[in-house]
Amino acid sequence: MGIFSGLEKFGFIQNENIEIYDTGKSADKQDQKEEQSHLDSNVEEKDLLFDKSHVCPLCDASFTTRTVKTGKAKIISHDSDLRPKYSHIDVLKYDAIVCPECGFAAMSRYFKPVSPTQAKWIREQISSNFQSFSIPKDTYSYDDAIAMHKLALMSTIVKHGKVSERAYCCLKLAWLNRGKWEECQDEDEKKQIKQEELELIEKAFEGFSDAFSKEGFPMCGMDELTVTFLVADLARQLKKFDTALQWSYKVISSMNANERIKDKARMLKDQIFEEQKQMGE
Numbered sequence: 001m002g003i004f005s006g007l008e009k010f011g012f013i014q015n016e017n018i019e020i021y022d023t024g025k026s027a028d029k030q031d032q033k034e035e036q037s038h039l040d041s042n043v044e045e046k047d048l049l050f051d052k053s054h055v056c057p058l059c060d061a062s063f064t065t066r067t068v069k070t071g072k073a074k075i076i077s078h079d080s081d082l083r084p085k086y087s088h089i090d091v092l093k094y095d096a097i098v099c100p101e102c103g104f105a106a107m108s109r110y111f112k113p114v115s116p117t118q119a120k121w122i123r124e125q126i127s128s129n130f131q132s133f134s135i136p137k138d139t140y141s142y143d144d145a146i147a148m149h150k151l152a153l154m155s156t157i158v159k160h161g162k163v164s165e166r167a168y169c170c171l172k173l174a175w176l177n178r179g180k181w182e183e184c185q186d187e188d189e190k191k192q193i194k195q196e197e198l199e200l201i202e203k204a205f206e207g208f209s210d211a212f213s214k215e216g217f218p219m220c221g222m223d224e225l226t227v228t229f230l231v232a233d234l235a236r237q238l239k240k241f242d243t244a245l246q247w248s249y250k251v252i253s254s255m256n257a258n259e260r261i262k263d264k265a266r267m268l269k270d271q272i273f274e275e276q277k278q279m280g281e
């Protein structure tokens with residue numbers, strides 16, 4: 001018999017789990033939460049951006065790019081290949097920096113001085129042909145972002161940057177294509193975007209699996225197990241199931257891996273088996 005027995009006649013359903021003193025869930029807090037989510041729903045992409053100043057490490061030109069305010073965008077989920085998804089904005093669109101004067105471009109973590117030889121290569125192969133570029137003043141469309149990341153990939157190739165940097169740029173481009181695909185309404189165009197995404201996933205897979213044995217960690221800000229997991233999932237997307245399994249087992253059997261990433265790798269392994277089975281049918 002609960003304290004609240006006898007209230008049935010007033011229409012209350014017997015519930016023994018009612019707690020008189022609830023734990024931490026006050027009406028005030030609930031109201032605040034609702035107010036917050038109401039405020040959140042009014043947030044627009046442009047509210048999360050500001051103009052950040054840069055000086056080109058190659059030609060010394062000063063310019064600004066739209067940049068996401070630190071700590072303002074909230075991650076809501078990750079795709080299986082670790083692509084982060086944010087509420088109200090796709091932060092990934094704002095990572096590439098393009099110098100509007102000389103065409104040197106890079107993802108933000110790589111927009112740094114280059115060696116004299118690299119500078120020479122970029123001047124000869126990029127700047128000499130470069131038509132000035134106008135950086136969008138408002139929010140970036142996926143096409144803007146893809147163009148800017150392609151310029152970054154170009155600079156990385158011309159400067160003979162690390163394999164991992166090229167692979168990371170391909171991965172970012174694949175993710176941007178996925179973002180574009182998600183908001184595209186045209187079925188034919190969607191097919192084309194998916195195709196391009198898959199080609200970029202292939203390039204990212206090649207680059208990361210190659211860089212894995214040649215470069216040290218952290219790689220593009222990721223530790224060894226994260227890159228291992230990433231390569232496993234990229235292989236899965238390319239239907240290279242045996243390779244995908246080998247890489248996921250590396251995580252599962254690692255002495256250094258924590259349970260969280262091991263669990264993710266176990267789930268990935270199950271998914272690979274499932275997809276393999278479906279292919280066979």
Ligand SMILES: [Zn+2]
Pocket residue numbers: 056057058059060061099100101102103104
């Ligand atoms: Zn420049």
